[in-house]
Amino acid sequence: MKAGFDHKKYKPFAPIEMPNRAWPNRSITQAPNWCSVDLRDGNQALPNPMNVEQKTRMFKLLLELGFKEIEVGFPSASQADFDFVRVLIEENMIPDDVTIQVLTQAREDLISRSYESLVGVKQAIVHVYNSTSFVQREQVFRRDKQGITDIALNGASLVKSYAEKYPETQWSFQYSPESFSQTELDYAVDVCSQVIDVWQKDNKDQRVIINLPATVESAMPNVFADQIEWFCNNIPQRDSIEISLHTHNDRGCGIAAAEMGILAGADRIEGTLLGNGERTGNMDIVTMAMNLYSQGIDPELDLSNMAEIVECVEYCTQLPVHPRHAWAGELVYTAFSGSHQDAIRKSIDFHNENGREHWNVAYLPIDPRDIGREYEEVVRINSQSGKGGVALVLERDFGITLPKWMHGELSVLVQAHVDKSGEEITPAKIHEIFQSNFIQVSDLWTLRDYSIKTKEDYVELEFNIGQSPAFKGAGKGAFEAMVDAVKRRSSMNIRVLHFDEFALTEGTRSDAIAAVAIEVEDKIYSACAIDEDITKAGLQALLSAMDSAVKLEQLAKAV
Numbered sequence: 001m002k003a004g005f006d007h008k009k010y011k012p013f014a015p016i017e018m019p020n021r022a023w024p025n026r027s028i029t030q031a032p033n034w035c036s037v038d039l040r041d042g043n044q045a046l047p048n049p050m051n052v053e054q055k056t057r058m059f060k061l062l063l064e065l066g067f068k069e070i071e072v073g074f075p076s077a078s079q080a081d082f083d084f085v086r087v088l089i090e091e092n093m094i095p096d097d098v099t100i101q102v103l104t105q106a107r108e109d110l111i112s113r114s115y116e117s118l119v120g121v122k123q124a125i126v127h128v129y130n131s132t133s134f135v136q137r138e139q140v141f142r143r144d145k146q147g148i149t150d151i152a153l154n155g156a157s158l159v160k161s162y163a164e165k166y167p168e169t170q171w172s173f174q175y176s177p178e179s180f181s182q183t184e185l186d187y188a189v190d191v192c193s194q195v196i197d198v199w200q201k202d203n204k205d206q207r208v209i210i211n212l213p214a215t216v217e218s219a220m221p222n223v224f225a226d227q228i229e230w231f232c233n234n235i236p237q238r239d240s241i242e243i244s245l246h247t248h249n250d251r252g253c254g255i256a257a258a259e260m261g262i263l264a265g266a267d268r269i270e271g272t273l274l275g276n277g278e279r280t281g282n283m284d285i286v287t288m289a290m291n292l293y294s295q296g297i298d299p300e301l302d303l304s305n306m307a308e309i310v311e312c313v314e315y316c317t318q319l320p321v322h323p324r325h326a327w328a329g330e331l332v333y334t335a336f337s338g339s340h341q342d343a344i345r346k347s348i349d350f351h352n353e354n355g356r357e358h359w360n361v362a363y364l365p366i367d368p369r370d371i372g373r374e375y376e377e378v379v380r381i382n383s384q385s386g387k388g389g390v391a392l393v394l395e396r397d398f399g400i401t402l403p404k405w406m407h408g409e410l411s412v413l414v415q416a417h418v419d420k421s422g423e424e425i426t427p428a429k430i431h432e433i434f435q436s437n438f439i440q441v442s443d444l445w446t447l448r449d450y451s452i453k454t455k456e457d458y459v460e461l462e463f464n465i466g467q468s469p470a471f472k473g474a475g476k477g478a479f480e481a482m483v484d485a486v487k488r489r490s491s492m493n494i495r496v497l498h499f500d501e502f503a504l505t506e507g508t509r510s511d512a513i514a515a516v517a518i519e520v521e522d523k524i525y526s527a528c529a530i531d532e533d534i535t536k537a538g539l540q541a542l543l544s545a546m547d548s549a550v551k552l553e554q555l556a557k558a559v
């Protein structure tokens, strides 16, 4: 091990003493109030922050998805952020039922500039923050608790007094004790409570949001939930405020923390689409909303066009969405492995045949079509796939149903191909392998014409193939008569092992496919034929199987 990789450099996060915690016994039954921070926290984490055009595109998408609260920027940070807020207001882009939010530090120059950016807006949330954790107090601000509280209260008073200068706007106030999850809980409650008092002292109805961030995620999500429950139980003004959560994903649990935080009593969630944000990202609203959706809870966001969301996020952030990203990634509804494919095929068939009220398909937590994905992408074939998957691709993409006994035969050929190439095989290539091995027949064995005479309890068949003189045979059916006719010209012993016919499910004509397996000299040969005439398809399939046998010189003397 390299020197320096030493876990003793770190200490465990102290658990919260809470013997009567209630959140583990609760369930989420409805969506929280969502607030997108894509245009602020997401934006501030980008190597190249969004320009006005990208921000506008993202804003329009957020409206389309149904967000009612959107943090649109940090207007005192840059001209671009300021200008974007002005564009939204001056170009009347904010629907009446949507409230924009802006973030500012608790500093007068920044607060004043933030209000300037908001002139003329119908309603807005002014979000002020300062850091409260021990490490920030000790090392960054170098102030004691009172000093930090003073920054918060100064910010709160300024936010309130500037709001009074713009009475035409309906203002909501939001305070974040930044680094809340690393702040002593009693201190966090104390600061927040004093901020709330500043804002609600003269007006009990003043809307106040207290936003509790895991600015840097540094404990397990259950610890965060304990912190939220403790806070909710101890903040004196709980009934007159909204509790919002703003989690990050440093330990990979930002979504779990937000979900557990909702159980612990929070009302509102801040996050970004697909989790862009500082370091490992903000809480991913798409994932959390889809988690609700997949539990039968209305997420109150329209995520039905996932491709559009991914495309817009990638365009605006210039960051790729991982193909395995929960719910949204390109590969998350795709199975390559054989046993998964087999189970998915059987499970979907079962669903179609039995009709169930609720989706419950193996390996597919939701119906991919709900979010605009197709069944086409569910099964893709490579060296890890099995016969069920290959058969499914042929049926799904070409409408060709094969009898179960043929699945293995085709799969062996496909497997040989992928073993050689080492790559995924396309449906077109699978179809080509099927065609060349089971459908293609030499001219010599192509049925030119046939006629059947029905006698009392048997039929007589006469047919022509290649340039040979007419074949004649008799049997209980046309099929048996054909075997009889070939046997009359050959000493070979042909035994029919399988014969199946299916209607093709696709195509403009109501074609049928026949599949035949024969045994000749202890060897088995299979073939298929497709024709509008179902009898002809069966007869041709039989001839094609014989063709295969002849190719292997088993029936060389037959013609």
Ligand SMILES: CC(=O)SCCNC(=O)CCNC(=O)[C@H](O)C(C)(C)COP(=O)(O)OP(=O)(O)OC[C@H]1O[C@@H](n2cnc3c(N)ncnc32)[C@H](O)[C@@H]1OP(=O)(O)O
Pocket (backbone or CB within 6 Å): 041, 044, 074, 076, 077, 078, 104, 105, 106, 107, 110, 129, 130, 131, 140, 141, 151, 178, 215
């Ligand atoms: C966790 C979060 O995501 S919080 C949001 C963070 N987002 C951003 O920082 C993006 C936008 N920020 C910026 O563009 C700039 O930082 C600005 C415009 C806000 C401020 O710029 P500047 O004043 O030039 O620089 P800077 O950010 O370094 O300011 C640090 C000063 O602000 C103080 N400060 C930092 N945060 C706060 C706060 N929330 N409230 C009051 N003062 C604060 C610091 O103590 C420091 O003070 P000092 O100068 O006395 O040492």
Ligand SMILES: CC(C)C(=O)C(=O)O
Pocket (backbone or CB within 6 Å): 041, 103, 129, 176, 178, 179, 211, 213, 214, 215, 216, 246, 248
């Ligand atoms: C300003 C706050 C809410 C923040 O972005 C954070 O703590 O991550």
